[in-house]
Amino acid sequence: MAFSAGALPSASSKALAGLARRKGLAALALAIALLPLALPNNYTYEIAILVGLNAIVCVGLNLLVGYAGQISLGHAGFFGLGAYGSAILAARYGWPPLASLAAATAAVALLAWAIGRPILRLRGHYLAMATLGFGIIVSIVLATEDRITGGPDGMAVPPLTVLGFAVSGEKTWYWLVGALLIASVWVAQNLIASPRGRALRALHGSEFAAGALGIDAARHKLSIFVVSAVFAAAAGALTAHYAGFITPAKASFLHSIELVTMVVFGGMASTYGAVLGAAVLTTLPQFLTVFKEYEMVLLGAVMMLTMIFMPQGLAPTLARALGPALEKLLAAARRKPV
Amino acid sequence: MNFRTLLAIGGLSIAFSAPAQEPIRVGSFLAVTGPAAFLGDPEQKTLELYIEKLNAAGGLLGRKFQLFAYDSAGDAEKARGYVKRLIEQDKVDVIVGGSTTGETMAAVPLAEAAGTPFISLAGAVVIVEPVKKWVFKTPHTDRMACEKVFVDMRARGATKAALISGSGGFDRSMRAECLKVAAKNGIQIVADESYGAGDTDMTAQLTKIKNTAGVQAVLNAGFGQGPAIVTKNYRQIGISAPLYQSHGVASKQYVKLSGDAAEGVRLPAAALLVADTLPDSDPQKKVVTGYKRDFEGRFKQEVSTFGGHAYDGLMLAVEAIRRAGSTNKAAVRDALESIRGYVGTGGVVNMSAQDHMGLDLSAFRMLEVRNGDWMLVK
Numbered sequence: 001m002a003f004s005a006g007a008l009p010s011a012s013s014k015a016l017a018g019l020a021r022r023k024g025l026a027a028l029a030l031a032i033a034l035l036p037l038a039l040p041n042n043y044t045y046e047i048a049i050l051v052g053l054n055a056i057v058c059v060g061l062n063l064l065v066g067y068a069g070q071i072s073l074g075h076a077g078f079f080g081l082g083a084y085g086s087a088i089l090a091a092r093y094g095w096p097p098l099a100s101l102a103a104a105t106a107a108v109a110l111l112a113w114a115i116g117r118p119i120l121r122l123r124g125h126y127l128a129m130a131t132l133g134f135g136i137i138v139s140i141v142l143a144t145e146d147r148i149t150g151g152p153d154g155m156a157v158p159p160l161t162v163l164g165f166a167v168s169g170e171k172t173w174y175w176l177v178g179a180l181l182i183a184s185v186w187v188a189q190n191l192i193a194s195p196r197g198r199a200l201r202a203l204h205g206s207e208f209a210a211g212a213l214g215i216d217a218a219r220h221k222l223s224i225f226v227v228s229a230v231f232a233a234a235a236g237a238l239t240a241h242y243a244g245f246i247t248p249a250k251a252s253f254l255h256s257i258e259l260v261t262m263v264v265f266g267g268m269a270s271t272y273g274a275v276l277g278a279a280v281l282t283t284l285p286q287f288l289t290v291f292k293e294y295e296m297v298l299l300g301a302v303m304m305l306t307m308i309f310m311p312q313g314l315a316p317t318l319a320r321a322l323g324p325a326l327e328k329l330l331a332a333a334r335r336k337p338v
Numbered sequence: 339m340n341f342r343t344l345l346a347i348g349g350l351s352i353a354f355s356a357p358a359q360e361p362i363r364v365g366s367f368l369a370v371t372g373p374a375a376f377l378g379d380p381e382q383k384t385l386e387l388y389i390e391k392l393n394a395a396g397g398l399l400g401r402k403f404q405l406f407a408y409d410s411a412g413d414a415e416k417a418r419g420y421v422k423r424l425i426e427q428d429k430v431d432v433i434v435g436g437s438t439t440g441e442t443m444a445a446v447p448l449a450e451a452a453g454t455p456f457i458s459l460a461g462a463v464v465i466v467e468p469v470k471k472w473v474f475k476t477p478h479t480d481r482m483a484c485e486k487v488f489v490d491m492r493a494r495g496a497t498k499a500a501l502i503s504g505s506g507g508f509d510r511s512m513r514a515e516c517l518k519v520a521a522k523n524g525i526q527i528v529a530d531e532s533y534g535a536g537d538t539d540m541t542a543q544l545t546k547i548k549n550t551a552g553v554q555a556v557l558n559a560g561f562g563q564g565p566a567i568v569t570k571n572y573r574q575i576g577i578s579a580p581l582y583q584s585h586g587v588a589s590k591q592y593v594k595l596s597g598d599a600a601e602g603v604r605l606p607a608a609a610l611l612v613a614d615t616l617p618d619s620d621p622q623k624k625v626v627t628g629y630k631r632d633f634e635g636r637f638k639q640e641v642s643t644f645g646g647h648a649y650d651g652l653m654l655a656v657e658a659i660r661r662a663g664s665t666n667k668a669a670v671r672d673a674l675e676s677i678r679g680y681v682g683t684g685g686v687v688n689m690s691a692q693d694h695m696g697l698d699l700s701a702f703r704m705l706e707v708r709n710g711d712w713m714l715v716k
Binding site: 040041042043044046047050143144146151152153154156239243244245246247249250285286289292293295296 | 370371408409412413414415416418419422423425426427438439440443444447462464505506507510511514
């Protein structure tokens with residue numbers, strides 16, 4: 001680590017927590033900045049971009065699943081609506097892609113608010129069922145309204161243009177997605193550290209107890225549901241414009257499960273866990289292609305073993321294992337001014 | 339760094355049989371798993387089998403072939419990632435793949451931008467219409483299937499037909515094409531019904547068709563299990579008009595699932611399905627019986643038209659590289675476009691600058707189910 005915490009004045013515990021947040025963010029930024037050194041060609045950039053886009057969705061979903069303790073099996077629905085919304089406005093109605101992206105994301109936020117109000121009254125399995133139903137409805141509509149969406153074979157999406165310049169090429173996209181990921185993590189981290197975030201964690205612990213403390217459970221749940229839907233929709237729209245092509249598979253139940261798996265695999269209630277989960281589960285299948293027909297078996301085995309031996313997920317377990325060593329290292333670095 | 343090392347190990351383990359001479363790199367991405375696995379599985383097996391055979395026969399231009407194949411699971415985004423990998427990392431000379439239309443269309447912009455010859459194994463017309471410089475395809479289109487069926491309907495004196503279709507990509511694309519070309523072939527579509535992917539009973543839709551005045555023939559544009567259920571329900575409610583199925587169910591599986599109800603059902607299909615009953619004078623006889631023997635001998639499973647598409651794709655690529663005398667991409671592309679009279683499992687291929695599929699209606703045979711087997715309709 002090039003940066004040292006020792007240079008900054010130590011203050012109250014609040015400032016320390018803020019410092020820890022910034023440290024994580026700086027580490028992420030550093031990783032994103034240095035990664036291109038290990039990316040030999042456009043294909044590897046492509047994988048990195050997909051990791052980034054998935055990570056943005058997972059950071060949002062983690063706010064809902066990991067912190068507020070509410071399950072959603074329909075997030076691919078929001079992802080798909082964002083993607084198709086922006087694609088349709090840009091391709092069929094000639095909107096500039098940046099405007100279509102913003103409009104689609106805003107529309108999804110509104111929709112999430114409208115459906116969130118009734119269904120977030122549900123808990124546990126019932127909430128899972130309701131979000132599942134929503135996701136399935138979206139994927140059916142996208143697959144059957146083929147005059148607008150192109151049907152199950154998908155539709156072409158115009159490239160993203162910003163102020164008249166087309167965002168093209170993997171390297172440009174890499175930096176764009178990287179910056180957006182850092183911004184997403186920053187937003188999520190601040191949200192979690194805010195009074196609202198503490199209220200959410202209280203909700204996760206016990207909704208009744210939180211209610212008794214004067215926390216408006218319904219309002220908090222709804223707002224975090226909308227925020228996570230916005231993350232998914234924006235990432236969906238970006239994915240569509242990046243790939244230049246979108247199919248209803250991205251809005252399918254299977255994709256919803258993939259997203260939840262990334263969050264759980266990486267470690268619930270850990271923003272970096274969500275990023276790590278997205279990174280591992282997006283890149284792993286690419287490495288496993290070497291094993292040909294055993295690819296899926298190995299992927300399943302890796303996930304099963306991780307869950308058995310690291311039930312809390314990758315990031316929290318690794319942090320616990322490596323944490324003390326890292327602390328020692330940092331402490332040593334602090335003692336010896338470089 | 340770790341990433342690179344792993345990739346290098348991966349590359350090596352695939353390439354362990356590569357000779358000193360730079361191999362001809364054939365790339366492929368197929369839906370080997372997932373809902374479209376019945377397409378990708380025989381396609382992949384076919385490619386592996388024939389790459390092996392070609393190499394055993396000494397390869398081409400003194401070079402061996404090397405296959406880079408990835409499982410895209412029918413997912414367009416995955417397909418896109420793998421095509422980028424084929425082009426950027428594996429540096430393939432030609433791509434033969436894309437089991438479904440969605441996967442193919444996601445890959446088209448990449449192949450076009452990189453200038454890599456790409457022979458698709460998917461069905462829809464959009465792949466080659468409008469013509470794309472680097473993109474070719476081997477399977478018959480759904481539009482051809484519609485036309486073949488309509489021509490046969492007219493020959494039997496029917497002018498008013500009903501359409502019933504499923505909700506999958508294949509079904510919806512074929513439905514749209516049939517509606518487009520019906521009038522041109524002198525057929526009036528008087529009923530247009532649809533059913534969902536998981537439906538287990540189509541009696542309601544068929545009853546509506548039965549009660550529509552003047553229906554003289556019915557066409558089911560469908561894929562998977564739906565058509566078998568349609569066939570059974572069709573007999574149960576006693577519709578007397580002849581029933582046609584699409585080339586999408588041209589497999590013994592369909593006949594088995596529908597049982598006796600399939601008797602008398604007609605469908606357009608490639609000559610491969612009736613390889614053994616083709617007359618010896620048929621130009622495709624030698625190719626289709628040869629492929630059938632090779633495939634069934636090796637994998638102990640019945641040959642399908644989909645594997646045949648992969649055979650045609652690979653052989654067209656090989657022929658183009660032979661004609662070009664090198665793997666220069668532009669030369670291979672031009673050679674592909676100039677192939678005429680190539681006899682494949684799907685039909686006789688005549689490529690041109692305007693037609694990157696090169697098949698006409700003669701590529702389809704009209705088959706009828708008789709005694710649980712296919713019979714060629716004369």
